[in-house]
Amino acid sequence: MNLLPWSIYLTMAGALLALAGGRRSAGTARWIALLTAAGTWILTLLAATRFVPGPGLQTLVDVPWIPAMGVRYHLAVDGISLTLLVLTGLASTAGVLFSWNIEERTGEFFALFLTLVAGVYGVFLSADALLFFVFYEIAIVPKYFLIAAWGSTNREYGAMKLALYSFAGSAMVLAGLLWVYACGGAHGFSFGQLTHAAATLSRPGQIVVFALVFFGFATLAGLFPLHTWAPTGHVAAPTGASMLLAGVVMKLGAYGCLRVALPLSPVAFAYWQTPIAWLAVTGIVYAGLVALMEQDLKFVIGYSSVSHMGFVMLGLAAANPRAVSGAVLQMFSHGVIAGLLFAVVGRMVYDRTHTRQLGDLRRMKLYRLVPFATTMFVIAGVASMGLPGFSGFPAELTILIGTWTAAPLWAAVATVGVLIAAAFTLRAIQLGFFGSTGPSSASATDGPGLHAGSAPHLSPITWPEKAGALLLVGATVVVGLKPDLLLDWINPALQSPLLQAVLKGGAP
Amino acid sequence: MTPDYAGLFSALRPEISLVLGALLVLGLDLTLYRRHSPGGRLQLALWVGSLALLTAGFQVWRAEPGTVFGGVLIIDQLAMASRLGVLGLTLLTFGITQGSPARRQPAEYVAIMLLAASGLLLMAAAQQLLLAFLALELASLSLYVLAGFDRTRPESAEAGLKYFLFGGMAAAFLLFGFSLVYGATGSVELTEIARQIAAQGSNPLLVVGLVMVLVAFGFKVAAAPFHLWAPDVYQGAPAPSAALIASASKLAGFTLFTRLLWPAFGAAAGSATWLNSGAGWFRAVAALAAVSLVLGNVAALAQTSLRRLLAYSAIAHAGALLLGVLAVGSAGPGPLFYYALTYGLATVGAFGVIAVMETAGRCERITDLAGLHRRSPLLAGCLAIFILSLAGIPPLAGFFGKLTVFSAALHAGGIRSPAGGLAVLAIALSAVALYYYLMVLKQALVAGPADGAPPIKVPRAATLALVTAAALIVWFGMNPSALLGLF
Numbered sequence: 001m002n003l004l005p006w007s008i009y010l011t012m013a014g015a016l017l018a019l020a021g022g023r024r025s026a027g028t029a030r031w032i033a034l035l036t037a038a039g040t041w042i043l044t045l046l047a048a049t050r051f052v053p054g055p056g057l058q059t060l061v062d063v064p065w066i067p068a069m070g071v072r073y074h075l076a077v078d079g080i081s082l083t084l085l086v087l088t089g090l091a092s093t094a095g096v097l098f099s100w101n102i103e104e105r106t107g108e109f110f111a112l113f114l115t116l117v118a119g120v121y122g123v124f125l126s127a128d129a130l131l132f133f134v135f136y137e138i139a140i141v142p143k144y145f146l147i148a149a150w151g152s153t154n155r156e157y158g159a160m161k162l163a164l165y166s167f168a169g170s171a172m173v174l175a176g177l178l179w180v181y182a183c184g185g186a187h188g189f190s191f192g193q194l195t196h197a198a199a200t201l202s203r204p205g206q207i208v209v210f211a212l213v214f215f216g217f218a219t220l221a222g223l224f225p226l227h228t229w230a231p232t233g234h235v236a237a238p239t240g241a242s243m244l245l246a247g248v249v250m251k252l253g254a255y256g257c258l259r260v261a262l263p264l265s266p267v268a269f270a271y272w273q274t275p276i277a278w279l280a281v282t283g284i285v286y287a288g289l290v291a292l293m294e295q296d297l298k299f300v301i302g303y304s305s306v307s308h309m310g311f312v313m314l315g316l317a318a319a320n321p322r323a324v325s326g327a328v329l330q331m332f333s334h335g336v337i338a339g340l341l342f343a344v345v346g347r348m349v350y351d352r353t354h355t356r357q358l359g360d361l362r363r364m365k366l367y368r369l370v371p372f373a374t375t376m377f378v379i380a381g382v383a384s385m386g387l388p389g390f391s392g393f394p395a396e397l398t399i400l401i402g403t404w405t406a407a408p409l410w411a412a413v414a415t416v417g418v419l420i421a422a423a424f425t426l427r428a429i430q431l432g433f434f435g436s437t438g439p440s441s442a443s444a445t446d447g448p449g450l451h452a453g454s455a456p457h458l459s460p461i462t463w464p465e466k467a468g469a470l471l472l473v474g475a476t477v478v479v480g481l482k483p484d485l486l487l488d489w490i491n492p493a494l495q496s497p498l499l500q501a502v503l504k505g506g507a508p
Numbered sequence: 509m510t511p512d513y514a515g516l517f518s519a520l521r522p523e524i525s526l527v528l529g530a531l532l533v534l535g536l537d538l539t540l541y542r543r544h545s546p547g548g549r550l551q552l553a554l555w556v557g558s559l560a561l562l563t564a565g566f567q568v569w570r571a572e573p574g575t576v577f578g579g580v581l582i583i584d585q586l587a588m589a590s591r592l593g594v595l596g597l598t599l600l601t602f603g604i605t606q607g608s609p610a611r612r613q614p615a616e617y618v619a620i621m622l623l624a625a626s627g628l629l630l631m632a633a634a635q636q637l638l639l640a641f642l643a644l645e646l647a648s649l650s651l652y653v654l655a656g657f658d659r660t661r662p663e664s665a666e667a668g669l670k671y672f673l674f675g676g677m678a679a680a681f682l683l684f685g686f687s688l689v690y691g692a693t694g695s696v697e698l699t700e701i702a703r704q705i706a707a708q709g710s711n712p713l714l715v716v717g718l719v720m721v722l723v724a725f726g727f728k729v730a731a732a733p734f735h736l737w738a739p740d741v742y743q744g745a746p747a748p749s750a751a752l753i754a755s756a757s758k759l760a761g762f763t764l765f766t767r768l769l770w771p772a773f774g775a776a777a778g779s780a781t782w783l784n785s786g787a788g789w790f791r792a793v794a795a796l797a798a799v800s801l802v803l804g805n806v807a808a809l810a811q812t813s814l815r816r817l818l819a820y821s822a823i824a825h826a827g828a829l830l831l832g833v834l835a836v837g838s839a840g841p842g843p844l845f846y847y848a849l850t851y852g853l854a855t856v857g858a859f860g861v862i863a864v865m866e867t868a869g870r871c872e873r874i875t876d877l878a879g880l881h882r883r884s885p886l887l888a889g890c891l892a893i894f895i896l897s898l899a900g901i902p903p904l905a906g907f908f909g910k911l912t913v914f915s916a917a918l919h920a921g922g923i924r925s926p927a928g929g930l931a932v933l934a935i936a937l938s939a940v941a942l943y944y945y946l947m948v949l950k951q952a953l954v955a956g957p958a959d960g961a962p963p964i965k966v967p968r969a970a971t972l973a974l975v976t977a978a979a980l981i982v983w984f985g986m987n988p989s990a991l992l993g994l995f
Contacts, residue, residue, distance in 0.1 A: 066989055068912070068988075068992045069911075069912065069915060138903065141901055144946060145949075145953060145954065156954075160946065164943060171938055175936070178915050181915060182919045182922075182928075205923070
């Protein structure tokens with residue numbers, strides 16, 4: 001079982017090697033990055049085969065780190081974190097494959113990329129809130145440079161906005177954690193000790209602390225109205241980075257909410273439960289409506305990410321084992337599907353056509369030019385709509401059923417969000433890849449740039465793109481057909497005493 | 509009690525090494541190396557100076573703990589650690605001196621740096637008002653000269669004069685404050701002062717004296733609203749001088765400040781809660797910290813000059829360090845020392861990068877950093893570590909400095925106390941600070957170089973100094989107990 005900590009160390013080492021390899025040639029850096037990401041993913045899968053699901057965290061490493069503050073270097077795993085570790089390995093491997101065309105400063109790109117991934121592995125493995133925070137911050141900083149240096153549209157704005165939102169969120173988390181630690185008289189930062197310490201605070205104190213920690217993490221999870229960094233950041237990011245952002249970094253926020261914030265204070269959670277749920281529901285509907293109106297295909301996907309992450313937050317807010325297990329499944333599912341969507345739009349389409357405007361794309365009728373990309377986008381689209389057979393279906397269904405038992409009204413409004421998601425996804429598929437057959441297409445032929453009349457030559461899809469896309473499609477299909485693969489890990493983990501204090505409603 | 513001159517001599521061996529080193533530097537330069545090129549003379553001066561620093565470091569390492577000469581000096585953990593810190597930071601400053609423009613009088617420059625270091629060493633161990641004042645003046649006078657040393661640039665003269673005038677005023681305040689304290693307690697020994705204060709309680713004379721001392725130290729550590737000299741001095745002084753002023757001088761200053769406030773005036777701290785209306789310096793220091801944090805962070809947002817940005821960031825960090833001073837009462841000097849030392853390392857490093865860049869061309873505006881990753885990957889990488897550490901990003905040392913100081917401040921009185929409120933304020937402002945730190949790194953790591961900007965060649969000594977500083981920041985970050993465990 002002690003393989004998992006190596007995912008952090010190997011990825012860190014891979015980052016340094018990629019930096020060094022990049023000085024020799026771009027190809028060296030690429031292969032180092034691919035071997036690191038894929039090797040680490042295989043490592044997590046190997047560890048997963050030996051994993052015995054059970055309640056509570058299973059310690060991997062536990063040594064004192066800062067004795068003066070009782071901070072421990074404590075890595076541990078349970079079903080929830082294992083699910084996300086496997087997702088991280090998958091998303092980072094696919095991300096490297098879709099970054100294969102980075103020619104400028106390749107070594108530095110992959111070094112930052114792998115540093116981010118190492119931070120993400122660290123977060124999912126941490127069993128000490130301060131260690132968790134340290135890894136969380138390690139994952140935040142590279143994002144800024146990835147976007148600002150290698151991004152596209154409005155990249156400096158998008159990068160700075162994302163960095164400031166993330167850092168403001170993490171400052172709230174730090175303030176909350178230190179408050180609990182110092183004022184609650186805790187002797188360390190383990191989740192149990194913090195919960196114990198929080199219980200000694202006054203009720204208003206608990207409510208404020210919970211809000212700091214929860215909304216701090218929720219910023220990164222894209223909870224409405226703290227989500228505005230996400231679309232601009234996703235659009236500005238280079239493809240590999242937006243895959244990581246949507247695929248795993250937003251999950252960091254949601255995971256922080258689940259792992260650190262929720263168990264912190266059951267009293268305060270009861271106070272905040274309804275507002276959080278309504279914010280999540282509002283986010284689902286609002287982001288869906290924006291996605292329905294957007295003209296930039298990447299913005300459509302960016303807002304769809306916010307909408308789908310709203311389901312995760314709703315599942316957490318519903319706070320019964322079924323809804324929460326659905327939320328974790330949705331984290332995995334959205335990580336895979338959003339990664340695929342961004343890959344198709346950012347790498348397969350935009351890098352070839354140099355436009356993401358639906359108005360331009362629909363004149364090109366991409367299904368004739370890049371059939372592979374079209375197929376992948378359709379698969380990802382229907383998976384994202386929640387068609388049975390793909391991972392989005394069991395995830396959103398579980399969340400909605402779980403939410404229904406908690407509060408039918410939330411589930412009812414969220415179902416409207418499902419319909420909107422179908423609408424904006426179909427619109428994106430139709431306009432982006434198949435063109436429109438209406439009268440508007442006739443008048444569009446005299447527009448500037450590429451148009452349907454003279455089919456432009458687009459470079460063929462390369463093998464890394466195919467490999468990456470097939471990996472992600474495979475994952476969503478496997479989990480869609482047999483969600484129990486993950487649910488069998490997740491459900492026992494929800495039986496841990498810390499979570500049981502918050503989750504009501506017995507076994508799923 | 510018979511004066512123990514032998515004990516005094518053995519306790520002062522580090523300072524003696526430094527002074528002898530300074531004389532040797534001057535002597536060699538005047539005799540053997542008179543006809544050599546300025547570069548060669550600087551090399552020799554730095555070698556001899558470094559040797560003097562290492563000797564002094566060895567002496568500090570071997571010094572026996574205890575009080576010296578009837579309590580004039582105290583050699584305790586804090587004194588030892590600060591003295592080693594001062595020597596280490598000065599050594600790093602020597603490393604980056606090589607990278608900056610050759611001066612007309614290299615030996616004098618190095619000799620004065622050694623004298624400043626000896627003053628700082630005395631400050632770190634002083635336990636008596638008169639000696640504290642003398643040590644502070646020895647260090648300050650040397651630093652005034654260092655700030656105005658570059659006679660080819662009018663900004664340097666301005667920096668020297670401004671620093672001197674403000675510093676002179678601060679010294680006047682300090683001396684007047686000390687004399688009032690002496691008048692109120694009848695002693696210049698810190699231990700005796702503590703006893704008297706505990707016995708007689710609050711006393712108007714003492715309060716006035718204490719306020720004067722606070723004002724003087726506010727000047728010394730560049731806490732708002734006594735910070736006005738800092739941006740001009742940081743901008744005008746030669747880069748190594750600015751590095752010394754910002755790092756070693758700050759470390760020694762905070763050590764002395766802490767020693768004055770807690771062991772001597774601890775009884776006059778006043779209550780740590782808002783509710784208590786009794787007078788005390790606790791709330792005055794808290795106010796200084798709050799103003800420094802807000803002013804430093806907000807003003808830094810508007811800067812276009814890299815050095816002025818570092819100056820305002822230094823003011824903000826002074827606010828956090830004052831918070832650390834408040835927390836000494838409950839948490840001991842560990843967090844404060846950790847913060848001051850790691851901040852010093854990052855600042856020396858940042859000024860080192862500036863020094864190297866100035867030798868190669870110019871480094872006035874933040875935009876002059878553009879394309880540094882292309883022009884010198886080493887400088888860009890080191891600068892990223894220094895700036896991210898200043899911004900408080902883990903796993904670099906700057907984060908753990910903030911973490912320990914803020915958590916100690918929250919421990920000191922809970923969330924409702926001035927210290928607790930300040931800690932939350934400081935955490936909130938650290939999100940603001942990230943903006944201007946990222947603006948610097950954006951130029952260095954993201955933007956492309958200006959047309960025709962040549963690659964930068966980093967001198968070997970500067971490379972060594974910068975890499976050492978960066979490695980220490982990473983090491984102390986991964987392993988904070990290496991410093992925190994000392995106390």
